[in-house]
Amino acid sequence: MSGPARRAYVRPLPVADGLVEMTHGAGGRAMAQLVDELFVRALANDYLARGDDGAVLPAPQPGERLVMATDAHVVSPLFFAGGDIGCLSVHGTINDLAMMGARPLYLAAAFILEEGFPLADLQRIVRSMAAAARDAGVPVVTGDTKVVEKGSGDGVFITTTGAGALPAGRELGGANARAGDAVLVSGSIGDHGMAIMSQRESLSFDSDIRSDTAALHRLVAAVLDAVPSSAELGDGSRGLRLLRDPTRGGLGTTLNEIAAQSGVGIVIDERRLVVAPQVSAACEFLGLDPLYVANEGKLVAVCAAADAPALLAAMRAHPLARDAQIVGEVTEDPHHFVQMRTGLGGRRIVDWLSGEQLPRIC
Amino acid sequence: MRFVDEFRDGELAAGLAAAISAEADPGRSYHFMEFCGGHTHAISRYGVTDLLPDNLRMIHGPGCPVCVLPIGRIDQAIRLALEHGVMLCTYADTVRVPASGQLSLLGAKARGADVRMVYSCADALKLARENPRREVVFFAIGFETTTPPTALAILQAASEKLANFSVLCCHVLTPAAITSILESPEVRELGTVPIDGFVGPAHVSTVIGTRPYESFAREYRKPVVIAGFEPLDVMQAILMLVRQVNQGRCEVENEFSRAVSRDGNLIAQQRVAEVFEVREAFEWRGLGVVPRSALRIRDRFAAWDAERRFALAYRGVPDNKACDCGAILRGVKRPADCKLFGTVCTPETPMGSCMVSSEGACAAHFTYGRHHDAGGAAQ
Numbered sequence: 001m002s003g004p005a006r007r008a009y010v011r012p013l014p015v016a017d018g019l020v021e022m023t024h025g026a027g028g029r030a031m032a033q034l035v036d037e038l039f040v041r042a043l044a045n046d047y048l049a050r051g052d053d054g055a056v057l058p059a060p061q062p063g064e065r066l067v068m069a070t071d072a073h074v075v076s077p078l079f080f081a082g083g084d085i086g087c088l089s090v091h092g093t094i095n096d097l098a099m100m101g102a103r104p105l106y107l108a109a110a111f112i113l114e115e116g117f118p119l120a121d122l123q124r125i126v127r128s129m130a131a132a133a134r135d136a137g138v139p140v141v142t143g144d145t146k147v148v149e150k151g152s153g154d155g156v157f158i159t160t161t162g163a164g165a166l167p168a169g170r171e172l173g174g175a176n177a178r179a180g181d182a183v184l185v186s187g188s189i190g191d192h193g194m195a196i197m198s199q200r201e202s203l204s205f206d207s208d209i210r211s212d213t214a215a216l217h218r219l220v221a222a223v224l225d226a227v228p229s230s231a232e233l234g235d236g237s238r239g240l241r242l243l244r245d246p247t248r249g250g251l252g253t254t255l256n257e258i259a260a261q262s263g264v265g266i267v268i269d270e271r272r273l274v275v276a277p278q279v280s281a282a283c284e285f286l287g288l289d290p291l292y293v294a295n296e297g298k299l300v301a302v303c304a305a306a307d308a309p310a311l312l313a314a315m316r317a318h319p320l321a322r323d324a325q326i327v328g329e330v331t332e333d334p335h336h337f338v339q340m341r342t343g344l345g346g347r348r349i350v351d352w353l354s355g356e357q358l359p360r361i362c
Numbered sequence: 363m364r365f366v367d368e369f370r371d372g373e374l375a376a377g378l379a380a381a382i383s384a385e386a387d388p389g390r391s392y393h394f395m396e397f398c399g400g401h402t403h404a405i406s407r408y409g410v411t412d413l414l415p416d417n418l419r420m421i422h423g424p425g426c427p428v429c430v431l432p433i434g435r436i437d438q439a440i441r442l443a444l445e446h447g448v449m450l451c452t453y454a455d456t457v458r459v460p461a462s463g464q465l466s467l468l469g470a471k472a473r474g475a476d477v478r479m480v481y482s483c484a485d486a487l488k489l490a491r492e493n494p495r496r497e498v499v500f501f502a503i504g505f506e507t508t509t510p511p512t513a514l515a516i517l518q519a520a521s522e523k524l525a526n527f528s529v530l531c532c533h534v535l536t537p538a539a540i541t542s543i544l545e546s547p548e549v550r551e552l553g554t555v556p557i558d559g560f561v562g563p564a565h566v567s568t569v570i571g572t573r574p575y576e577s578f579a580r581e582y583r584k585p586v587v588i589a590g591f592e593p594l595d596v597m598q599a600i601l602m603l604v605r606q607v608n609q610g611r612c613e614v615e616n617e618f619s620r621a622v623s624r625d626g627n628l629i630a631q632q633r634v635a636e637v638f639e640v641r642e643a644f645e646w647r648g649l650g651v652v653p654r655s656a657l658r659i660r661d662r663f664a665a666w667d668a669e670r671r672f673a674l675a676y677r678g679v680p681d682n683k684a685c686d687c688g689a690i691l692r693g694v695k696r697p698a699d700c701k702l703f704g705t706v707c708t709p710e711t712p713m714g715s716c717m718v719s720s721e722g723a724c725a726a727h728f729t730y731g732r733h734h735d736a737g738g739a740a741q
Contacts, residue, residue: 280363284366335733339733341409342409344370345375345379345412345413346410346412347733349730349732349733351728354725354729
């Protein structure tokens, strides 16, 4: 966030009733004030406070590799049960790093604000972001703000980029699944997407469904403590192969990505999937399939079958994965189909989502 | 989830599957058509086919309202949105149906048309009230299930004298479509499509009752079992059909008795009759022009009829020549028999109507049942 760290402004930013104006993105005094009083104050850390064009960061430990990930967030509505775009944008990128097996270190954030957006809402979002970053122990060390004309945006878009450190020898990746491996899911599916849907203006219905948005890096650390990656173990018949967070497109899409990347099939058991009763009911009346509804605080893990019980136990011991389940297994399949044994006793394909099931949810 | 899970129970399904296998005569085959897309979807999504004996085949019928909508009707809706600048409201699946010139309503939206997806006709009415300076058109599609709400919306608009609301009416009639299939040469003369009975519509029958099917059972000697949309409903109906066939009966039976009566919903029928009258003929995608198979808005409510309000002419547009949707909708071919299936025609790039809606025979097969075609797939 460029601009001197301390400046005396004639009047404080009118957060209570003020709106984002074009001048807030014009690079002048108004922008410096917005950055200082709203962003730097909330996200408070020494890197940001320097007010330079970028952050100077220590290198990771010898042997460690850097992992980068970025995620753009355009959720509507901006505030939803269980979270808002602020904490979501922190969790999203931390989770992308964590799924690579990396220890998340730093975040950068870029905001695109729409002219006329209430400053009070912006402050709420930035404070939520700051709280999420603090809880996760991953500071937002640099950022940028742009303002677009009214009608050219949808309130606030936030892009976060993260850097993390990957310990020597650790390899996780979507191409690592092998026939015979076990597939685990860390808990209930569809909560985030249905929390969003239930609060859409055109569709709102009463429910207690809350988004599951959460930073998963500590769960991942616990998982990797219990079951290191196959590469770390140096034994192809053991270990963790990959982690994925089934966000947009849901579990169904994530499993298809894994099947395609690894050149395998996957067969899951419908009876092992956990779907909260309210999510299940809402999906039922909206004609949606929870398999394709977004999650923001769940992960899919694939590991060697021998390690599945240990992995399951490690997940269930963590508060974010108490409902973890072994949901299926990896198979040899030249078609790379994801199939599901239905609760009814039949079998069907869990295909790639076609078109969009929900417009813009993450 | 109560009142839903009970109808998807694996143990009950296993029991029904055993009963069907035990009662189906191994010396013959059974071909039943499920008319409704809702049944097609349930059969595919829950893997019902895997629980049926090999000599029992389900034929997917034309009961998917999005699938039978001809290109010419979508073109009309697109013209309304693009040329007349109306706010065009419709049920979600409709927006993806391919129309002329590689357009669809979704494509038109990207070109600036104001296309709104609504969950109910009442939402379109609300948009009209909220936007008094805009022309709001509800693109009304569907069988008898969605017709009464459209009738109510028109009656409501009339009572409010809502001048900026109108309906492009493409409502179609189930019995006419079943007759068309039974009268088709493949079924009647050539015998290439053996149909031993029908799994009759669920929601449609809540409105029209079981009475309209009695003539099929009587005149065409085909058993009909009205069934709900849950997988156990479908399996129970199949068992009932097997029994009718085995006993040489051709009756209308009602498996969906928790929602369907013989007379149906008389109030809904009354409202529909008040607002709509039967068209002389209507083009169906796949079935061609079917006499007395659709509804139009009565003269009394002409002010709310978008076809008249915007003087829309109807131009029929033939389907892609290589597309077998027509034959698939009549049960003459299976999805995998079509050259386009899964190659150029996929749910992402649907060429024909059966691939558009998740209730369409091709989309359901592509999405849920492709592993049946792939011999090498893992078991």
